[in-house]
Amino acid sequence: MDKSLITVTSPLLPDLDDFHAMLKEIWAGKWITNNGSFHKRLEKELAAYLKVPFISLFTNGTLPLITALQALRITGEVITTPYSFVATTHALWWNGITPVFVDIDPSTGNMDPDKIEAAITPRTTAIMPVHVYGKPCDTVRIQEIADKYGLKVIYDAAHAFGVEVNGESILNAGDMSTLSFHATKVYNTIEGGALVMHDEQTKKRIDYLKNFALPMR
Ligand SMILES: Cc1ncc(COP(=O)(O)O)c(C=O)c1O
DSSP states (O other): TTTOOOOOOOOOOHHHHHHHHHEEEEHHTTOTTTTOOOHHHHHHHHHHHHHHHHEEEESSHHHHHHHHHHHHHHHHHHEESSSSSSHHHHHHHHHOOEEEEEBBBBSSSBGGGGGGGOOOOOOOEEEEBBGGGGGGOOOOHHHHHHHHHOOEEEEEOOOOTTEEEEEEEEEGGSSSSEEEOOSSSSOOOOOOOEEEESOOOHHHHHHHHHTTTTTOO
16 A cells, blocks of 8 residues: 555454455355345344344445435425535435525534524424534434424434443434444445334334335335
């Protein structure tokens, strides 16, 4: 590698021999698509490590955002933040939802809860904040506002792998949270992502629809 190159980040990679041994197992089993044994093991071990009840794996961190919106049947307008990777807004736009931007608190980089209520209209159905750089949003305030107006909350937690507040995983806040396992993230699968949900019924529904590629609505 060119030593004069200053990289923004460098991915954590496993020992190549360990990785090769796992590949050998996959080659032997010839199960290289949905729900193989490594897939199931990763879901189980990640859920335990992240202290969340249920998790569903995806091929990146954008698809769980799109899927969460569909699974919760979100329509109309969604309040989100302009300070994020473009996938947050793309997921709304690709679902035919109008993104409504609420400015950030400059001290955290996260959506400013004081500005949310002014952005709510009769068409608002959800709030989609981002835990920017893994710094937790004010989930208590956001939930209070969501409950007051009957809104769903989906957290884009792409940067928030393993983040806890008072011993509780930040991924348990809101209705669902999404993760990215892209090579630039704290934990990576080269490309990958996940959706975190609170109940088994929702996990079953998402896994079924995801694997059989049926429309979610
Ligand atoms: C805040 C945020 N949301 C969503 C994504 C999308 O994740 P992916 O690139 O894995 O699709 C990213 C990726 O950088 C991100 O930073």
